[in-house]
Amino acid sequence: MSKLRETLGAGAFPVVVELKPPKGTGVDEMLAVVKALAGRVTAFSLPDNEHARMRLSAIAAARLVQEAGGEALVHFTCRDRNRLALSSDLLGAASLGLNNLLLVSGDYVTLGDHPQAKPVYDADSVQLLQIAAGLMDGHDSAGLALTGSPAFFLGAVVIPEAEPLGPQLMKFEKKLAAGAQFFITPPVFDLDKLRRFREHLPETPVKLLVSVKVLGADEVAQAAAGQTRQVYSLPPDLVNDLAGKEPEDILAMGVKAAGRLVRQIRQEKLADGVYLKAKGRTDLFTQILEAAEL
Amino acid sequence: MIIAERKPFAEIKAMLAPYKKILIVGCGTCVAVCLAGGEKEVGLLASQLRLSLGLEDKRLEIGEITVERQCDLEFLRPLCDFTADYDAIVSMACGAGVQFLNQLCSLQPVFPAVNTTFIGVNNEVGYYTEACRACHNCYLGITGGICPVTMCPKGLLNGPCGGTVNGHCEVDPEKECAWSRIYHRLELEGRLDNLREILPLHPHDRTTTPGTVIHPAYKRRYGLNE
Numbered sequence: 001m002s003k004l005r006e007t008l009g010a011g012a013f014p015v016v017v018e019l020k021p022p023k024g025t026g027v028d029e030m031l032a033v034v035k036a037l038a039g040r041v042t043a044f045s046l047p048d049n050e051h052a053r054m055r056l057s058a059i060a061a062a063r064l065v066q067e068a069g070g071e072a073l074v075h076f077t078c079r080d081r082n083r084l085a086l087s088s089d090l091l092g093a094a095s096l097g098l099n100n101l102l103l104v105s106g107d108y109v110t111l112g113d114h115p116q117a118k119p120v121y122d123a124d125s126v127q128l129l130q131i132a133a134g135l136m137d138g139h140d141s142a143g144l145a146l147t148g149s150p151a152f153f154l155g156a157v158v159i160p161e162a163e164p165l166g167p168q169l170m171k172f173e174k175k176l177a178a179g180a181q182f183f184i185t186p187p188v189f190d191l192d193k194l195r196r197f198r199e200h201l202p203e204t205p206v207k208l209l210v211s212v213k214v215l216g217a218d219e220v221a222q223a224a225a226g227q228t229r230q231v232y233s234l235p236p237d238l239v240n241d242l243a244g245k246e247p248e249d250i251l252a253m254g255v256k257a258a259g260r261l262v263r264q265i266r267q268e269k270l271a272d273g274v275y276l277k278a279k280g281r282t283d284l285f286t287q288i289l290e291a292a293e294l
Numbered sequence: 295m296i297i298a299e300r301k302p303f304a305e306i307k308a309m310l311a312p313y314k315k316i317l318i319v320g321c322g323t324c325v326a327v328c329l330a331g332g333e334k335e336v337g338l339l340a341s342q343l344r345l346s347l348g349l350e351d352k353r354l355e356i357g358e359i360t361v362e363r364q365c366d367l368e369f370l371r372p373l374c375d376f377t378a379d380y381d382a383i384v385s386m387a388c389g390a391g392v393q394f395l396n397q398l399c400s401l402q403p404v405f406p407a408v409n410t411t412f413i414g415v416n417n418e419v420g421y422y423t424e425a426c427r428a429c430h431n432c433y434l435g436i437t438g439g440i441c442p443v444t445m446c447p448k449g450l451l452n453g454p455c456g457g458t459v460n461g462h463c464e465v466d467p468e469k470e471c472a473w474s475r476i477y478h479r480l481e482l483e484g485r486l487d488n489l490r491e492i493l494p495l496h497p498h499d500r501t502t503t504p505g506t507v508i509h510p511a512y513k514r515r516y517g518l519n520e
Binding site: 078079083104105107108110111119121122123124125126127130141157159162163164166167168170171173174177178186229230231 | 447448449450451452453454455456457458459460461464465467471473474476477478481486489490492493494495496498
């Protein structure tokens, strides 16, 4: 069963928090977040070698999260595995009770910490959705029958602020056709952009989780210097307010802004739930939830 | 055409250190156009070796020759008469030429003097860009004449990744996103419907190396069923 699916289905505004699988085997810090927040949030999200930086396996981390009492949302990137490995790991995840998936292409290897690694991309994110949907239907990507099939809840990414938007919407429709059951956006800071994007959504309801992020001092400094290059925009007023402040003050102000955004997204029904990115820190997640009155 | 870059001089010099008499073989086709291994580059490399070794009081006898195409037996076979007198051969052709020459000259080691980089185009003199990955399954008819396999670093077949910013590539912000280009081109041509269908997984079995192509008209000659 998937609490994430049930909560989304019931219109009960799920909250997913993003954890940071460690670079190493020290999982205590990651699991402490689960123990502290399992009763307050819907699911814990485990990125798969996020930003092409090698970390502990998302599948292993997700299983540990579930053993610690949380529900996991596992990311699968197309960057590091071919169709055999992806399919086999999808079945492996299902056998470990991991059914919430976020299927992504994945940041390119040269942007990460193993820039000389071979990028795979045997499948793209649309094809990976098809592979996962096929497994749910009882067959693999070669059309061969499975013994026992998984019951995934398939997530994909959509970029509301994509520029140009046309290619993004084309891919969004393909992801829907391929079997995506819910979507997660990158961080949104400017809700007007989200409102405008919603006008492009199909009439058929699509479950959407919007990411809300707490910026760190390094990100603020880069944005203030005009060096940031993201798929989301940062309002200049926000950057001006945060620039030059002490790192902990930046986080504290970011937490308040995140809380306000979550509250507004919920009140205006701009999304069906939220996905919080706050450095994997319990204290920051808790403060956002309090600021958002959740 | 095939684009190559000459190897660093120190690497070539180190490979040739054990030999007294070498033949540098240029190739008059792709590597000549991209200024890496044609007749002029053979002369340059020979001069560089003579100068460098001369400064060290070492002697290396160097022969120079350039053939039209090292990847073609017709042009390569006559070379066999020249190679017997040399201790080592240096090929300035792409990897295909080096290996073909190596196959023919079984008595001497054959060394590459260039790194073969990609199949590309000659934009302007000295400026070459990759254009084809030889993927065995050309999508250009669907994708508006812009290759997603080559022009998208991830080779994505069904649309842009999430890293496109203002129509530019996540991997190299100087470059336009291949999928933005594909979309706009098809939009201009009124062919956006091309992108409705999900392209299936690429048939990588066709790209198993080493590949072989036999022209249908010659199947009987090579003992294959027509």
